[in-house]
Amino acid sequence: MDAIIYESNTGFTEHYARLLAEKLGKPAYSAKEAASKLAKGSEVIYLGWVMANQICGLKKAVRRWNVKAAGAVGLYPLSETNTNILIAKNKTDFPLFYLRGGLDHSRLKGMKKKLILMIRDNLIRENDPQNAELIKVLTDGGDFVSEENLTALLAFALML
Numbered sequence: 001m002d003a004i005i006y007e008s009n010t011g012f013t014e015h016y017a018r019l020l021a022e023k024l025g026k027p028a029y030s031a032k033e034a035a036s037k038l039a040k041g042s043e044v045i046y047l048g049w050v051m052a053n054q055i056c057g058l059k060k061a062v063r064r065w066n067v068k069a070a071g072a073v074g075l076y077p078l079s080e081t082n083t084n085i086l087i088a089k090n091k092t093d094f095p096l097f098y099l100r101g102g103l104d105h106s107r108l109k110g111m112k113k114k115l116i117l118m119i120r121d122n123l124i125r126e127n128d129p130q131n132a133e134l135i136k137v138l139t140d141g142g143d144f145v146s147e148e149n150l151t152a153l154l155a156f157a158l159m160l
């Protein structure tokens, strides 16, 4: 495995990429940097933030590098159902690990900010007590990045 490549909108995915890079002793590059620094076909772990169930930048990364595993960084709590949706929507033929990221309203702009508030308002309308935590996070923001969340991905990466 040669490097970790990431695409991050507000910094949570980048934080995971840096933690993983440190643990593995490999470089972490943004997808932009990697385009000039990393040879095509290099073996990589790709981390991308999740927008509407799509792992941002993953399709492009698969065309250029040999992606051995991917990390999907989203806001929803870790659940098998959500991870299976992400696997189905992103059509990965390599292992996919879910990493809970966070939300920082001060770093969101324009349409993305509006969409987050729409998601929150839809959840409020659903009136399901199970969504209370997520509604609070969508309102106030939060940071769930931790080394512990990387345990499964790290174990897999160490076998590569």
Ligand SMILES: Cc1cc2nc3c(=O)[nH]c(=O)nc-3n(C[C@H](O)[C@H](O)[C@H](O)COP(=O)(O)O)c2cc1C
Pocket: 007, 008, 009, 010, 011, 012, 013, 014, 049, 050, 051, 052, 053, 054, 073, 074, 075, 076, 100, 101, 102, 103, 104, 108, 111, 112, 113, 115, 116
């Ligand atoms: C427009 C928009 C759509 C999003 N859609 C999802 C989603 O479908 N599933 C999810 O878990 N998180 C979703 N999120 C939350 C982000 O994936 C989460 O905030 C992530 O940690 C951002 O990572 P970053 O800081 O690296 O950009 C969405 C965020 C935005 C702004």
